[in-house]
Amino acid sequence: xxxxREDKSAYxxxxxxxxxxxxxxxxxxxxxxxxxxxxxxxxxxxxRDISEQQRIxxxxxxxxxxxxxxxxxxxxxxxxxxxxxxxxxxERHLRPSEQIIQELNKILGREIKPTVDKNWRYGRxxxxxxxxxxxxxxxxxxxxxxxxxxxxxxxxxxxxCFPEVISHIIGYTSEVRSDEIDxxxxxxxxxxxxxxRGGIExxxxxxxxxxxxxxxxxxxxxxxxxxxxxYIAPEVGASVYSTVDLKLQQVxxxxxxxxxxxxxxxxxxxAKTGAVKALASCPGFDxxxxxxxEFSKYLKDKRLPLFNRALQALYPPGSIFKIITxxxxxxxxxxxxxxxxxxxxxxxxxxxHYVCWNKLGHGKMDIISATARSCNIYFxxxxxxxxxxNLEKYAKxxxxxxxxxxxxxxxxxxxxxNPEWKKTKMKMPWLQGDTVIFSIGQGALWSTPLQMAxxxxxxxxxxxxxxxxxxxxxxxxxxxxxxxxELELVDxxxxxxxxxxxxxxxxxxxxxxxxxxxxxxPGIKVAGKTGTAQNPQGKDHAWFVSYAPADNPELVMxxxxxxxxxxxxxxITSSGLSAGA
Amino acid sequence: xxxxxxxxxxxxxTSINYQYYKYLSxxxxxxxxxxxxxxxxxxxxxxGTKGWFDFGFISFQPVEIAKIMFILALSAFLDLKxxxxxKWYFLLSAFTILTGHLILIMIQxxxxxxxxxxxxxxxxxxxxxxxxxxxxxxxxxxxxxxxxPLAKTFLNTQMKFLESExxxxxxxxxxxxxxxxxxxIAAILVLIIGIWWFFWKxxxxxxxxxxxxxxxxxxxxxxxSISVEKSLKDxxxxxxxxFLNPKVDSRGSGYNIIQSKIAIGSGKFMGKGFxxxxxxxxxxxxxxxxxxxxxxxxxEGGWILSQLTLLLxxxxxxxxLVIAKESRDRYGSLVATGLATxxxxxxxxxxGMAMGMMPVTGMPLPILSYGGSSIFSSLCAxxxxxxxRMRRHTYVK
Numbered sequence: 001x002x003x004x005r006e007d008k009s010a011y012x013x014x015x016x017x018x019x020x021x022x023x024x025x026x027x028x029x030x031x032x033x034x035x036x037x038x039x040x041x042x043x044x045x046x047x048r049d050i051s052e053q054q055r056i057x058x059x060x061x062x063x064x065x066x067x068x069x070x071x072x073x074x075x076x077x078x079x080x081x082x083x084x085x086x087x088x089x090x091e092r093h094l095r096p097s098e099q100i101i102q103e104l105n106k107i108l109g110r111e112i113k114p115t116v117d118k119n120w121r122y123g124r125x126x127x128x129x130x131x132x133x134x135x136x137x138x139x140x141x142x143x144x145x146x147x148x149x150x151x152x153x154x155x156x157x158x159x160x161c162f163p164e165v166i167s168h169i170i171g172y173t174s175e176v177r178s179d180e181i182d183x184x185x186x187x188x189x190x191x192x193x194x195x196x197r198g199g200i201e202x203x204x205x206x207x208x209x210x211x212x213x214x215x216x217x218x219x220x221x222x223x224x225x226x227x228x229x230x231y232i233a234p235e236v237g238a239s240v241y242s243t244v245d246l247k248l249q250q251v252x253x254x255x256x257x258x259x260x261x262x263x264x265x266x267x268x269x270x271a272k273t274g275a276v277k278a279l280a281s282c283p284g285f286d287x288x289x290x291x292x293x294e295f296s297k298y299l300k301d302k303r304l305p306l307f308n309r310a311l312q313a314l315y316p317p318g319s320i321f322k323i324i325t326x327x328x329x330x331x332x333x334x335x336x337x338x339x340x341x342x343x344x345x346x347x348x349x350x351x352x353h354y355v356c357w358n359k360l361g362h363g364k365m366d367i368i369s370a371t372a373r374s375c376n377i378y379f380x381x382x383x384x385x386x387x388x389x390n391l392e393k394y395a396k397x398x399x400x401x402x403x404x405x406x407x408x409x410x411x412x413x414x415x416x417x418n419p420e421w422k423k424t425k426m427k428m429p430w431l432q433g434d435t436v437i438f439s440i441g442q443g444a445l446w447s448t449p450l451q452m453a454x455x456x457x458x459x460x461x462x463x464x465x466x467x468x469x470x471x472x473x474x475x476x477x478x479x480x481x482x483x484x485x486e487l488e489l490v491d492x493x494x495x496x497x498x499x500x501x502x503x504x505x506x507x508x509x510x511x512x513x514x515x516x517x518x519x520x521x522p523g524i525k526v527a528g529k530t531g532t533a534q535n536p537q538g539k540d541h542a543w544f545v546s547y548a549p550a551d552n553p554e555l556v557m558x559x560x561x562x563x564x565x566x567x568x569x570x571x572i573t574s575s576g577l578s579a580g581a
Numbered sequence: 582x583x584x585x586x587x588x589x590x591x592x593x594x595t596s597i598n599y600q601y602y603k604y605l606s607x608x609x610x611x612x613x614x615x616x617x618x619x620x621x622x623x624x625x626x627x628x629g630t631k632g633w634f635d636f637g638f639i640s641f642q643p644v645e646i647a648k649i650m651f652i653l654a655l656s657a658f659l660d661l662k663x664x665x666x667x668k669w670y671f672l673l674s675a676f677t678i679l680t681g682h683l684i685l686i687m688i689q690x691x692x693x694x695x696x697x698x699x700x701x702x703x704x705x706x707x708x709x710x711x712x713x714x715x716x717x718x719x720x721x722x723x724x725x726x727x728x729x730p731l732a733k734t735f736l737n738t739q740m741k742f743l744e745s746e747x748x749x750x751x752x753x754x755x756x757x758x759x760x761x762x763x764x765x766i767a768a769i770l771v772l773i774i775g776i777w778w779f780f781w782k783x784x785x786x787x788x789x790x791x792x793x794x795x796x797x798x799x800x801x802x803x804x805x806s807i808s809v810e811k812s813l814k815d816x817x818x819x820x821x822x823x824f825l826n827p828k829v830d831s832r833g834s835g836y837n838i839i840q841s842k843i844a845i846g847s848g849k850f851m852g853k854g855f856x857x858x859x860x861x862x863x864x865x866x867x868x869x870x871x872x873x874x875x876x877x878x879x880x881e882g883g884w885i886l887s888q889l890t891l892l893l894x895x896x897x898x899x900x901x902l903v904i905a906k907e908s909r910d911r912y913g914s915l916v917a918t919g920l921a922t923x924x925x926x927x928x929x930x931x932x933g934m935a936m937g938m939m940p941v942t943g944m945p946l947p948i949l950s951y952g953g954s955s956i957f958s959s960l961c962a963x964x965x966x967x968x969x970r971m972r973r974h975t976y977v978k
Contacts, residue, residue, distance in 0.1 A: 055863060
């Protein structure tokens, strides 16, 4: 075929070009096909995911946290439900329109300023108003059509029943901070979640957290709901049953609060198991105010109400340490109970003078009367005979300078000194004088009230270490026990039976006739030891540790009143406590 | 409605001997100019473009039909002057014909329609046998004229995106200055002359006139770029370069591209099913009836249907080229090739745009896109193709 009225060569020329064009067009279409194949077959899954993601929004309904109970099944921490007005901001509308805000203000009679802060993430709702009354809630529901994007939801919030008394045991909850989210994200926390801080709320957070629910909704490109797929009901967190006896806790807290200074801590443990029956630190704070403006007053308070003295305050154990010196001496030196030492009220070592608290001297002392009267001179000499190494060894055997391992956060370790430490830190050699004051619990010896209670429980149990614990069991919403504390033998201090008997006798004597006289109770035999922790900043701290009943110990306790003066002042406190028992 | 009128047009044009257009070519060209002028006077404004005749019940975009008339007129001119193809004024007069249309359309202004004129003109000139080097120079010229302002815009948007990367910003800052631009162009010119000189030394004689023409084309292109830069609004430029990196402006000019890619990709092999595309039905994908119709096919029909669509388009264009090959005279061949080029250009730009390979211009997908004028003109073009095909064995005395 040729073009009419044209040269054949012209047509052939055309055919050549024609072929080139055909090839060129074919090339273009092949390019398009390759790209199409790449998108739909190779990258198809990725794009399908993206399209699903931008179509489906999950609205959040926060799950209520689990309830925390006392040992006698009274709730410490509960949830209350309030209605809140929420706005679902989507792609193009970060805030509700002026019209909607005005209408809301009219219905609720409040000034609403919706804020979108920089922490806002895609899909999160903005809270417009909280604490709505039922009436307001219904009014908003009626106007639902005109209030586009506004929803009313039930939101749980935490309430604490005995806020000040239990403040340090329970802790509080607050929103996850943006500087924490990176670490917490791998444990499944999101921005906006509440997390427990301090106390049981923190240690058992993973149980207390419920499973958040919400609606899975389909939205269109403008972010409005097209239809709802499914509703997942939020699941309440597991209930935590603590071992704390509310009555005892209340008595302990009140007693501390009514003491001279109102500063101090008390720890009551179950002698057999190590369960915490009470753990009070005074002053406490109202945990219901956390997050309010009111809370700031606690931050400014010089008395440090946020500080959990029972676990975090370090005091020198003072004369209480004599119990450890006693145990070491009986074990190593095989002290004869009838052996006596003359106390003249002072003691010379080299060119230094060490005095007994009773400047007149106690006269002839055997080991039991020395303990009962808390004679320093007697124990100075015991300490010197034992040497610093033995004192350190036994202090550690009674768990000083180590964490007890209680299931509460931020426990302090305390400190037991030794010659190496003094050499490296103070650049001074260990002196005999250091051993002398070590033996009566002064010097660089630091311990927490909990550690003292623990030490006493070891004494009461004749050397058996039971880890202190505050949560007995955790039961989830389906009534399954998901956690149960198991008694474990952490350690055992082996002393001869006669040694224990001697120590027990001495401690009983202390309360019956010695420095702890004022803690004597009618009907119950109490064994204990008073102590005075020297305090360079003011009046001495007063210690009292005890267990009762003396012949078959059930409770162990340790109390400290800051600046309480001589050990005897605790009498009021302890009598109250024991009454509670 | 439009397809009804279009079908009538198709049958009518099929029955008319296409050769009449050749003899009436001057009339056809003047008529097309008249259409374009009258739309400037009488037309109504839609989306910032004064390009529609609004009859109340139907509105019509004369550019669409003017394009076909232009192909008819240009082909007639080329056919007539085919013997003078080597003459210097040949190219010039061909481009004068083009410029008449371009100016009128730029006044509207309808940037994407002007773009579609270039490939058709170039391919027709190529077929008629214009020296390919000159055509190349024209492409270079056009490339510089449009490329420079777009490159600037692209670098600009990129710079905002890359704020932290110091090395990049330093280079970009240098390019941003007027002199930086000047240096680059000077370097390119020197390079071209250097290469020519190198070949000259190797005794490969390339006439110096080629070098001069190429350099001239570059310089003119740069000069033209200034006027192009002024005529394009900022948002238009952004839209044209957005496909290179849609993430830079994901809420603005890149939004369409991102959503379109998601739509096509999420269709996977089988598609989501008719009317079940979430991108489409929930309104994530904008302009889904017109510019982004292919994305809808991709999402709801999957790879099978979209590949089939491409294949059908290719078959259609291939048929048009076969018609061009078997036409009884040169005029028929030119017209058929021109129309085939027009369709190819539409399909490639539209589908490429939907897949993020091409700039977003308002190119319709022939026949599938919703839009009366586009469908009408496509059917008319098919009518002309049929007319050429029908008369391939008819001999003129």
